[in-house]
Amino acid sequence: MLDLSKIKGFLIDLDGCIYRGNNLLPSAKEFIDFLHRNSIKILFVTNNSTQLPLNYYQKLRDMGINVSEDEFLTSGIATGIYLKRWKDKGKAYVIGEEALKEAIIKVNWEVSDEDVDAVIVGLDRNFTFDKLKKASLLIRNGARFIATNPDKTFPQENTIEPGAGSLVSAVSSASQKRPIVIGKPSPYIGKIALSKLGLSNNEIVILGDRIDTDILFAKRMKSLSFLVLTGISSKDDLRKSKIKPDYVFKNLSEVLEFLQKKLK
Numbered sequence: 001m002l003d004l005s006k007i008k009g010f011l012i013d014l015d016g017c018i019y020r021g022n023n024l025l026p027s028a029k030e031f032i033d034f035l036h037r038n039s040i041k042i043l044f045v046t047n048n049s050t051q052l053p054l055n056y057y058q059k060l061r062d063m064g065i066n067v068s069e070d071e072f073l074t075s076g077i078a079t080g081i082y083l084k085r086w087k088d089k090g091k092a093y094v095i096g097e098e099a100l101k102e103a104i105i106k107v108n109w110e111v112s113d114e115d116v117d118a119v120i121v122g123l124d125r126n127f128t129f130d131k132l133k134k135a136s137l138l139i140r141n142g143a144r145f146i147a148t149n150p151d152k153t154f155p156q157e158n159t160i161e162p163g164a165g166s167l168v169s170a171v172s173s174a175s176q177k178r179p180i181v182i183g184k185p186s187p188y189i190g191k192i193a194l195s196k197l198g199l200s201n202n203e204i205v206i207l208g209d210r211i212d213t214d215i216l217f218a219k220r221m222k223s224l225s226f227l228v229l230t231g232i233s234s235k236d237d238l239r240k241s242k243i244k245p246d247y248v249f250k251n252l253s254e255v256l257e258f259l260q261k262k263l264k
């Protein structure tokens with residue numbers, strides 16, 4: 001099924017695949033080195049809009065992994081690219097944190113709360129009733145409703161926090177409109193990722209730890225999928241889910257072994 005000679009890139013999720021919280025997972029470094037050595041392009045794709053590629057780049061470098069800053073794509077950066085492709089310049093009301101606002105400003109859009117073209121909703125740990133009201137009125141007045149990502153929860157080391165998707169649901173209820181979703185499993189971020197790599201959907205593997213996000217994303221992209229069981233989804237979830245990955249691995253060590261055999 002897998003013809004590795006045709007695979008020219010990997011879209012890789014971060015948390016639960018490369019590290020868990022602040023702990024690097026076994027064989028992550030060797031796996032990344034292996035892909036680089038075999039000229040397989042890498043793009044780390046994350047739905048978290050509260051961090052910039054630079055933050056992830058530094059985190060991985062600090063963990064001893066050899067990467068470059070342009071190997072990262074966040075849902076915030078993808079939202080900026082989406083806006084730029086829609087309109088060269090515009091105004092957006094942003095429910096989100098600094099990194100998301102920076103991503104919008106970076107593409108020469110203005111962050112504003114009047115006469116906006118778009119309302120963008122990402123994770124905002126200072127979400128308020130006033131922000132909800134503002135966003136829903138702007139959407140009712142015709143602004144395009146854009147969600148960075150649909151994740152309802154955001155698992156942390158010892159707890160589960162509400163994710164951007166929970167805020168998106170609130171805005172959706174108040175405005176009675178459904179958003180355009182940019183992050184995984186939406187193909188929007190996938191198309192942006194492919195254009196960044198200069199590859200097509202049948203030349204990549206999508207690797208992740210979450211069936212309802214990463215593997216569903218791969219299905220929508222019609223790309224090969226690898227599930228690793230070092231993060232959120234368990235064997236039990238896999239049994240119950242209708243979404244089936246092409247390959248399942250206990251961890252990255254198994255992925256590496258599998259790829260090494262394929263290349264021989």
Ligand SMILES: [Mg+2]
Nearest residue numbers: 013015016209
């Ligand atoms: Mg993950």
